[in-house]
Amino acid sequence: MSRHRLPYAAGLGPSERDPLPVAGPPERRVLRRETVLLLGVSLGASAIWAVLSIIDKLTRQTPLRQQTTAMNQSVTPDRPWLDLAYQLTGAALQVVPVVLALFLLAHVHRPSPAVGPARFIGFDRTEPFRDLARGAGLAALIGVPGLGFYVLATAVGINTNVSAANLTDVWWSAPVLTLAAIANALIEEVVMVGYLFTRWRQISWSWPVVIGTSALIRGTYHLYQGFGGFLGNVVMGLVLGYVYARTRRVMPLVICHALLDIVAFVGYSVLKARGISL
Template sequence: MARRLLSYAAELGPSDRDPLPVAGSVERRTLAWETVLLLGVSLGASAIWSVLSIIEKLTRNVPLGSQTTAMNQSATPDRPWLDLAYQLAGILIQVVPVALALYLLATVLRPSPTVGAARFIGLDRTEPARDLVRGLGLAALIGLPGLGFYFLAKAVGINTNVSAANLTDVWWSAPVLTLAAIGNALIEEVVMVGYLFTRWRQIGWSWPVVIGMSALIRGTYHLYQGFGGFAGNVVMGLILGYVFARTRRVMPLVVCHALLDIVAFVGYAFLKARGITI
């Protein structure tokens, strides 16, 4: 066990793939505030709303395990064309922080003087086969145990029933749910991992602190589902964070997350249309 721990520590040691650190206190404060502000307009805001949501659920007269959390809902179910516009606008607005994160990495205290922001965090097509294989492997590693943990959390009453897809029965529901899954994957993995890991390492945080903090925030913005969603996503964050720390590539994480959400969203809608609920 000790030898294995030393091996893991060596894998997370200094590397020529680390971002350029910032030495001055002013620069460190600049990057620290930058991360706070970007989180404030993206996943950090989601974490705040999620905490309020779980408080609201816990203060109802209905047990948490008997409540339902609805996701991907129709905005105007009686007007499908307008509903489609709402859904596409929501997905587009959701991924704006991804573009902002890449812009900041490319223009403010750059982590590398020679490599572009997207390529530095591994959001590119230089290793498509390897990224796909890694993404599929991570999806299998996380998905099946995650589904079992979800049912366990529901059974013991610490999680709500998650209704993952609630769009009206229209031809574009599956494509929109797929786009929503990809949007989720991009914002969570690019911002939560690629961007934050880079900035926090530039500030001087150790890998365990970086991975742990990111995983904790990831779990927090899933609290609206219940404590099972929180715990499951903390574990997912630890796994994906460790993989990124080793590979310095965010693309396998995006592939993994997109696959998990596509199966959850489109699969749920498919089963729901046939009268099957889980």
């Protein structure tokens, strides 16, 4: 293992106090493969499917703006008890890559000998009120302009109409949509930011490259919504990546993302039940 240590957030934040061990050339190859494999069983695979999805949409005769992308759909609408099992299983399995990422950070080229991986990436409860305030503030900062951008992107024809919640009318729809939102937030922020930022810094990528690459991947796995979803999520990735580089806390990002998705999923479900469409 290389003894060279790199300030984790050089020039970007207060994390100089906890330098990051930089991997040597042989270890860098291992870490690159590790990140590719983890992406391959999580968000990287989603990006590939999203690319195929947008190709499918673009090669249809129906214009993109007239197509609908349905999310959070019922699997067995005629059997609510089985549908609930499907929804809960899907949310639980989505968290597995999060646990795997933390496991790898704990056992393969550990980023800090002093603290555990969750503490190192700021995925802990040491600053609950500050994390909540930051997360809520980020959600407001991103959510309102994001909704306006979605409406504009759909109007100009570069995005599909996104149907965010399509569960049957059952009592457990709101709790399940909330769980789905939290699962999305966990995998996207812990894996896409906390884990990848740590690994890419360990192999000596610069902060602009780290933040930009993460944002591009984030945008790519939202391409199934259209190019508006891609661009909006690239911008979101840049903002959240910069915030993480400044604070080295992923918890506010998880809170922000969860709030955005809860409002989108549950809010859409409520509006749909009342016959209101966006």
